[in-house]
Amino acid sequence: MRPPPGRQQLSREFIARHQRARIIAALAEETVSRGYRAVTVADIVSRAGIARNTFYENFSSKEDCFLAAQDYAVEEALRRVVEAASAVESWPARVDAGLAAFLGYVAEEPALARTCIVEALSAGPDSLARYEQSLQAFGPLFRIGRKVSPHGEELPATLEETVIGGIFWVIYQRIIQGDTERIEELRPDLVEFALTPYIGADAAKRALAE
Amino acid sequence: MPADQPNSVDAEHEYPPELSRLPPGRHGLPREFVVHNQRERLIAGLAEAIAENGYASTTIAHITRHAAVSRRTFYEHFNSKDECFVAAYDTVMAELSERIENAFQQESDWPQAVRAGLAAMLEFLAAEPNLARLCMVESLVAGPVVVERYDAAIQGLVPYLEAGREGRSEEVLSRLSPTTEEALVGGMVSLISRRIIAGQAAELGELLPDLVEFALTPYIGSDEASKVARA
Numbered sequence: 440m441r442p443p444p445g446r447q448q449l450s451r452e453f454i455a456r457h458q459r460a461r462i463i464a465a466l467a468e469e470t471v472s473r474g475y476r477a478v479t480v481a482d483i484v485s486r487a488g489i490a491r492n493t494f495y496e497n498f499s500s501k502e503d504c505f506l507a508a509q510d511y512a513v514e515e516a517l518r519r520v521v522e523a524a525s526a527v528e529s530w531p532a533r534v535d536a537g538l539a540a541f542l543g544y545v546a547e548e549p550a551l552a553r554t555c556i557v558e559a560l561s562a563g564p565d566s567l568a569r570y571e572q573s574l575q576a577f578g579p580l581f582r583i584g585r586k587v588s589p590h591g592e593e594l595p596a597t598l599e600e601t602v603i604g605g606i607f608w609v610i611y612q613r614i615i616q617g618d619t620e621r622i623e624e625l626r627p628d629l630v631e632f633a634l635t636p637y638i639g640a641d642a643a644k645r646a647l648a649e
Numbered sequence: 650m651p652a653d654q655p656n657s658v659d660a661e662h663e664y665p666p667e668l669s670r671l672p673p674g675r676h677g678l679p680r681e682f683v684v685h686n687q688r689e690r691l692i693a694g695l696a697e698a699i700a701e702n703g704y705a706s707t708t709i710a711h712i713t714r715h716a717a718v719s720r721r722t723f724y725e726h727f728n729s730k731d732e733c734f735v736a737a738y739d740t741v742m743a744e745l746s747e748r749i750e751n752a753f754q755q756e757s758d759w760p761q762a763v764r765a766g767l768a769a770m771l772e773f774l775a776a777e778p779n780l781a782r783l784c785m786v787e788s789l790v791a792g793p794v795v796v797e798r799y800d801a802a803i804q805g806l807v808p809y810l811e812a813g814r815e816g817r818s819e820e821v822l823s824r825l826s827p828t829t830e831e832a833l834v835g836g837m838v839s840l841i842s843r844r845i846i847a848g849q850a851a852e853l854g855e856l857l858p859d860l861v862e863f864a865l866t867p868y869i870g871s872d873e874a875s876k877v878a879r880a
Contacts, residue, residue, distance in 0.1 A: 474793075560789045561796055564703055567789060571843045590871060595859035595878075600843065601836035608803075608835020609828050615800070628826035632833075636866050640824040 459497050462487050463508045466501075467550040475505065475558045505554075505562055506569055512555040513573040516544050524580060530587050531638070531646035535630045537580050538606070542623045545610065549619045556607065557614050574603050584637035594636065602633050688726050690716045692737040695730075696779040704734070704787045734791050735798075741784045742802050748773050749806075759813050760869060760877045764861045766809055767837075771853045771860075774841065778850035785842050806834045813868040825867060833864050 465487035469478045480501055484491050498504040523540035524533040545552040559570040578599040585591050595601075606629050613622055627647055634643035694716025698707045709730055713723050727733040752769035756762035774781035788799045810830040814822060837860050844853055858878040865874035 561793075563705065563790055564786075567786070568846055571839075571846055574839075590875075593875070594871075595862050597840055597856065597859045598863065600840045601860070601863045603836075604839025604843075605832035605834075605836030608839060609832050611835075612800075612804075612831060625828065628828045629832070631824070631826060632829060632867075635824075636863065636871065639871065640821070640867060644824055 455497075458489065458493060459507070460511070462489065462494060462497055462504060463511050464551070466504050466508055467548075467554040470505075470554045470558050471550045475554075475562045502563070502565070505559075505566055508551070509555050509559055509566060509569050509573060512548075512551050513576055516541055517576050519544050520577065520580065529646070530583050531630075531634055531643070532649075533583070534580065534633050535626070535647070537577075538629055538633070539623070539626055542610075542626055542629075545614075546619060546622050549614075552619065553614050556611055560611075574607055575600065577603050581633060581637075584634070588637040589639075590637075598636055602636065605632060687716075687718055687722055688736070689740075690718060691723060691726055691733060692740055694718075695733050695737045696741075696783045699787050700779040700782055704791050731792060731794075734787075735795060738784055738788050738791070738795055738798065741780045742798070745770065745773055745784065746802070746805070749809075753809055759815070760861075760865050760874070763809065763813070763864055764857075764877055767860050767864070768854075768857055771841075771857055774845070775851055775853040778845075781845050781850045781853070785838070785845050803834060803838050804831070806838075807831060810834065810864060813865070817868060821868065829867055833867070837864065 462483060465483045466478070469482045469486055473482065478501065480491070480494055483501070483504065484494050487494075494504075498507060519540040520537040524537040527533055527536050545556075555570070559566045561567075581599045581602055585594060588594060609625060609629065609632075610622065613619065613625065630647055631640075631643050634646060638646070691712060694712045694714075695707070697715040698711035701707075702711060707730065709720065709723055712730070712733065713720050716723075723733070727736065748769045749766045753762045753766035756765045774785070784799075788795045807830045810833055814825065840856065840860070841853060844850065844856070862871070862874045862878035865877055868874075869877075
């Protein structure tokens with residue numbers, strides 16, 4: 440039998456996790472106020488209120504921290520989307536719930552959203568590639584739609600990629616226009632956009648009305 | 650003849666006809682033509698240097714070496730790498746837009762016009778992987794000026810799809826939302842960029858049926874869209 444974890448061990452793990460989140464939040468805030476290129480590790484450290492050493496215990500560089508922020512945000516977004524989608528039955532309802540959760544997250548964390556959806560594109564080739572990669576984490580939620588689609592596997596093989604890319608492009612545009620506060624209003628449009636190729640526009644409209 | 654006439658031309662590379670190099674040696678061409686050609690050569694040189702090194706690591710020495718012109722010639726045309734990039738971006742995007750526009754206008758039937766426009770876009774990008782990378786990927790990391798132009802260029806594709814609303818029934822129109830075209834364009838561009846990032850620019854032509862079906866479905870339904878796509 441394993442001994443129960445010591446108090447110190449637990450709290451150290453808790454502090455470490457908390458510290459990472461705090462540094463990531465500081466990076467996002469600094470990125471929004473200065474633009475990613477201008478941000479220095481010193482800015483992040485000072486905003487997070489931590490020692491420079493603490494930063495380097497967690498990340499090797501600003502770039503490393505940025506990629507970690509992207510991973511962190513995608514993981515958290517995915518967690519929220521899956522949780523919301525699992526709470527309802529039908530596929531259209533799942534897409535609706537998932538998108539609502541996603542847009543809610545963007546509205547709740549505007550700095551992190553701007554960092555990961557807008558700045559990630561221009562921060563450099565690595566983060567751009569990471570961004571394009573991570574979008575596809577949402578693929579399975581949409582791919583289920585093929586099972587309820589009359590066209591199933593006859594649908595274009597790239598459909599999920601284009602649907603997700605389209606949703607992110609619209610959100611991207613709203614963020615650069617400084618319209619994050621009303622981002623949740625996009626929900627019906629985006630749900631319809633996502634459902635239509637799978638089940639047709641009429642069924643999508645009906646599903647939305649329910 | 651200008652003093653900075655290149656003394657070596659690397660024949661290993663292939664260039665798009667509109668960005669081709671001057672033949673070596675005395676050519677007696679008017680100065681204006683030479684200047685114009687040097688500019689295009691620098692742009693092609695930039696595209697190659699970026700494909701090799703990425704934008705951030707590209708230096709003016711890389712550019713002039715690929716373009717086979719002197720450093721002085723570079724500075725006669727551009728003040729900086731960024732300025733050269735903006736010129737390159739504008740040139741490539743203008744060419745791409747013109748090809749899309751011409752192809753689109755040649756078809757009177759809207760679904761066919763969308764198909765033709767998309768085919769022209771994919772064909773250009775597939776034939777010129779370096780330029781594809783320059784305008785669809787590196788433009789995003791080249792600073793805010795270019796990002797703004799890139800966004801505007803992508804949004805500039807929206808009217809081609811909006812034209813599909815014309816003459817549709819009330820029923821169809823009521824199902825479209827104000828963001829339909831934006832989302833369709835963004836989805837297509839995202840897929841194209843992903844393929845370019847993955848080093849698959851040369852195979853972009855294969856995406857044509859998928860993109861046509863995706864773009865047309867909201868307007869003419871998936872059965873009809875699939876027919877146009879696979880014709």
